[in-house]
Amino acid sequence: MLNRLSIRSIFLPTLVGVALLASVGCQEVPVTGRNAINLVDDQDISKKAAEEFASIKKMQRASRNPAQIRIVEQIGRRLSKTVFWDVPHADWEFAVFHAPGVMNAFAMPGGKVGVFSGLIDFCENEDQLASVIAHEIAHVAARHTHEKYSQGWMLKPLGAATSIGIGTTIGGTGIYVPSVGSTAGGGVTAITQSAFDRGKELEADHIGLIYMAKAGYDPRQSLRLLQRMEEDIASKGGPTANGWLANHPSFPQRQIRINELMDEAMSHYEKGEVSRTHTVIE
């Protein structure tokens, strides 16, 4: 049974949250137009993310593969130009980490992006790699980390809000981490624990698909990559091995949604307003 104190401890933070919401407000998510709460100062979270990114770069081994660095820079240039008006204050930086077998990438508020070499090795072409990076950038543009913090704050007493560290949810979504045993893999797992719920993952798929198409990448390659990943996971004994699917929508769910959005994405792609590259990854 709830006594008066516990009722207060449940409702007071919510009331504080609602009051904050009214004063700080909502934001509209790019592409989907969804209204999301945002009680987080953009500069503040970007600064923390930049610090976190700097320490990740110290922990991870930087790639020395010029072809991999070039392809990620190329994708980064095209996507960051595409998303400019959705994330105008971002200071984009794209790091490539030498981590064979680690099929992962992440993006942080403020525009810090990390790509692991195992993902580049797995992709057949630039378009597939762009689909993953576009998905990660979509989380940033949609301010999913801001929203997650904002929701957390609404459920906590105000005093506790200041103690939420960015390190616990940074990065984000981790596409797929197959080699948890290695040094690189171990580090990566900590960084890329999925921070978002399935709804946000599907939203990032949607936004990312439109972004990649606008940047001149073939959106059909995103389906091809998902299919290949699904086959790869199945060949390695199923999705539960790494546990990452727990916070991600299933492959069929993602594929169905992406298929539904394909006409819209193709119409952006076929406009062909940008210079294109479709490097094949050997």
Ligand SMILES: [Zn+2]
């Ligand atoms: Zn994601």
